[in-house]
Amino acid sequence: MSAGDLEALLRVTSATYRAGRPPDVAVGTYEGALGRLVLAVTAKGVVACSFEDEHTIFERLTRVVGGLVGPDARRLDPVRRELDAYFSRRLRAFTTPVDLQLATPFARTLLQMTMAVPYGTSTTTADLGARIGRPQALRAVGNALNANPVCVIVPCHRVRDRESYPGGTTALERLLRIEG
Structure with missing residues (x-):
């Protein structure tokens, strides 16, 4: 548009x-x-x-x-x-502030945690669930990450064991290749 x-x-x-x-x-x-x-x-x-x-x-x-x-x-x-x-692999951490008001409170908590996952590394939904005291909430964690309103900048792609990614499998694979 x-x-x-x-x-x-x-x-x-x-x-x-x-x-x-x-x-x-x-x-x-x-x-x-x-x-x-x-x-x-x-x-x-x-x-x-x-x-x-x-x-x-x-x-x-x-x-x-x-x-x-x-x-x-x-x-x-x-x-x-x-x-x-x-x-172009010249930036590893975004400096632009993020406004997560389009995310639910639960998703905000998880998305803020993903922002702490360093470039080139990954975590799991189980790890995120455990860190918020809900180790059995794997589906809820995955759903919250899939609803990420600030993809790429808030790196939900670094949570690797999810069933889907908001931009699809091709976008997820490309992001992971960029980060090596």
Whole structure:
């Protein structure tokens, strides 16, 4: 979706949209090694780096985050630069702040733990479950990781024994190859 298409979508769907006003939530896309990712940034940080389509992310942002949602390349550029550096193996740790408000409280806890898993290493759902005091909750841990709204940046791909990955098996394998 181009910036013009997004602008047209916003004019029709957002009661609060005002052309020229900086959005509360900046949205756009990133084309890279994994294909298209939908990005969104709030004042707190990256709230979405997702394999889902733009309309789904826009709807979720409008419902959960609220405020004016719209294009703002200037606010997305730092995230795009870090993704470029990560995919070219020049970046091992993202420095852009993360805003996990699209995740459930349970998922937030798990996603924060995955951010502590070092580049090039991995953990398991059993380890994460044990660390939060729920060693039998393997399916709940896997489901929470699969709902990661900030994929790649919040490295749920480093949890290797899951049945699925939000971007699919090909994306998961590519991320693991990048990290060696």
